[in-house]
Amino acid sequence: xxxxxxxxxxxxxxxxxxxxxxxxxxxxxxxxxxxxxxxxxxxxxxxxxxxxxxxxxxxxxxxxxxxxxxxxxxxxxxxxxxxxxxxxxxxxxxxxxxxxxxxxxxxxxxxxxxxxx
Numbered sequence: 001x002x003x004x005x006x007x008x009x010x011x012x013x014x015x016x017x018x019x020x021x022x023x024x025x026x027x028x029x030x031x032x033x034x035x036x037x038x039x040x041x042x043x044x045x046x047x048x049x050x051x052x053x054x055x056x057x058x059x060x061x062x063x064x065x066x067x068x069x070x071x072x073x074x075x076x077x078x079x080x081x082x083x084x085x086x087x088x089x090x091x092x093x094x095x096x097x098x099x100x101x102x103x104x105x106x107x108x109x110x111x112x113x114x115x116x117x
Contacts, residue, residue, distance in 0.1 A: 020051050020052075023051045024044050024047045024051055027050070027080070028043070028044075028047065031080070033084065036088075036092075040092050042088075042091045043088060043091075043092070046083060046091055050079065050083055053079065054076055057075055057076055058072060060072065
Protein backbone atom coordinates (compact mmCIF):
# COMPACT_ATOMS: atom_id res chain seq x y z
CA UNK A 1 0.00 0.00 0.00
CA UNK A 2 1.35 3.41 -0.93
CA UNK A 3 1.81 5.88 1.89
CA UNK A 4 -0.29 8.97 1.29
CA UNK A 5 1.72 11.86 -0.06
CA UNK A 6 4.67 9.86 -1.38
CA UNK A 7 3.56 9.90 -5.02
CA UNK A 8 4.87 6.36 -5.41
CA UNK A 9 8.44 7.35 -4.49
CA UNK A 10 9.79 4.64 -2.14
CA UNK A 11 12.43 6.92 -0.63
CA UNK A 12 9.87 9.62 0.12
CA UNK A 13 7.53 6.95 1.51
CA UNK A 14 10.27 5.89 3.96
CA UNK A 15 10.88 9.50 5.00
CA UNK A 16 7.15 10.06 5.59
CA UNK A 17 6.83 6.78 7.48
CA UNK A 18 9.78 7.72 9.71
CA UNK A 19 8.21 11.13 10.37
CA UNK A 20 4.93 9.48 11.34
CA UNK A 21 6.81 7.13 13.64
CA UNK A 22 8.50 10.07 15.35
CA UNK A 23 5.14 11.82 15.68
CA UNK A 24 3.70 8.73 17.36
CA UNK A 25 6.71 8.54 19.70
CA UNK A 26 6.13 12.18 20.65
CA UNK A 27 2.42 11.57 21.29
CA UNK A 28 3.39 8.60 23.49
CA UNK A 29 5.64 10.90 25.53
CA UNK A 30 3.15 13.77 25.80
CA UNK A 31 0.22 11.61 26.93
CA UNK A 32 2.40 9.38 29.10
CA UNK A 33 1.88 6.01 27.43
CA UNK A 34 5.47 5.23 26.37
CA UNK A 35 5.75 2.24 28.74
CA UNK A 36 2.31 1.01 27.72
CA UNK A 37 3.28 1.32 24.03
CA UNK A 38 6.42 -0.76 24.66
CA UNK A 39 4.27 -3.52 26.19
CA UNK A 40 1.39 -3.32 23.70
CA UNK A 41 2.14 -2.71 19.99
CA UNK A 42 -1.53 -1.88 19.49
CA UNK A 43 -0.90 1.49 21.15
CA UNK A 44 1.40 2.61 18.35
CA UNK A 45 -1.00 1.25 15.72
CA UNK A 46 -3.88 3.24 17.19
CA UNK A 47 -1.77 6.39 17.49
CA UNK A 48 -0.56 6.02 13.89
CA UNK A 49 -4.22 6.10 12.90
CA UNK A 50 -4.68 9.22 14.99
CA UNK A 51 -1.65 10.84 13.32
CA UNK A 52 -3.24 10.22 9.91
CA UNK A 53 -6.41 11.89 11.10
CA UNK A 54 -4.33 14.78 12.47
CA UNK A 55 -2.70 15.24 9.06
CA UNK A 56 -6.08 15.33 7.32
CA UNK A 57 -7.63 17.73 9.82
CA UNK A 58 -4.60 20.01 9.54
CA UNK A 59 -5.02 20.07 5.76
CA UNK A 60 -8.70 20.91 6.13
CA UNK A 61 -7.69 23.90 8.25
CA UNK A 62 -4.52 25.12 6.53
CA UNK A 63 -5.04 24.25 2.86
CA UNK A 64 -8.75 24.08 2.32
CA UNK A 65 -10.00 26.54 4.95
CA UNK A 66 -12.93 24.30 5.83
CA UNK A 67 -12.05 24.37 9.53
CA UNK A 68 -10.87 27.16 11.75
CA UNK A 69 -7.78 26.74 13.88
CA UNK A 70 -10.01 26.46 16.94
CA UNK A 71 -12.15 23.75 15.32
CA UNK A 72 -9.10 21.76 14.24
CA UNK A 73 -7.63 22.01 17.73
CA UNK A 74 -10.92 20.95 19.32
CA UNK A 75 -11.29 17.94 17.03
CA UNK A 76 -7.73 16.76 17.57
CA UNK A 77 -7.74 17.29 21.32
CA UNK A 78 -11.10 15.63 21.94
CA UNK A 79 -10.32 12.72 19.62
CA UNK A 80 -6.98 12.08 21.34
CA UNK A 81 -8.55 12.28 24.80
CA UNK A 82 -11.24 9.81 23.75
CA UNK A 83 -8.70 7.47 22.19
CA UNK A 84 -6.49 7.49 25.29
CA UNK A 85 -9.27 7.23 27.86
CA UNK A 86 -11.76 4.93 26.12
CA UNK A 87 -10.47 3.29 22.96
CA UNK A 88 -6.95 2.21 23.99
CA UNK A 89 -8.08 0.33 27.11
CA UNK A 90 -10.60 -1.60 25.01
CA UNK A 91 -8.09 -2.34 22.24
CA UNK A 92 -5.49 -3.52 24.75
CA UNK A 93 -8.07 -5.68 26.51
CA UNK A 94 -8.77 -7.31 23.15
CA UNK A 95 -12.41 -6.45 22.94
CA UNK A 96 -13.14 -7.61 19.41
CA UNK A 97 -16.87 -7.85 19.89
CA UNK A 98 -19.30 -6.00 17.74
CA UNK A 99 -19.55 -2.35 18.71
CA UNK A 100 -22.65 -1.41 20.72
CA UNK A 101 -25.64 0.09 18.99
CA UNK A 102 -24.81 3.77 18.35
CA UNK A 103 -28.24 4.74 19.64
CA UNK A 104 -27.19 3.56 23.09
CA UNK A 105 -24.01 5.63 23.39
CA UNK A 106 -23.89 9.06 25.05
CA UNK A 107 -22.31 10.95 22.16
CA UNK A 108 -24.78 9.56 19.66
CA UNK A 109 -27.73 10.52 21.84
CA UNK A 110 -26.47 14.09 21.98
CA UNK A 111 -25.95 14.16 18.23
CA UNK A 112 -29.35 12.67 17.45
CA UNK A 113 -31.13 15.56 19.17
CA UNK A 114 -29.00 18.23 17.54
CA UNK A 115 -30.27 20.28 14.61
CA UNK A 116 -27.62 20.67 11.93
CA UNK A 117 -27.66 23.65 9.62
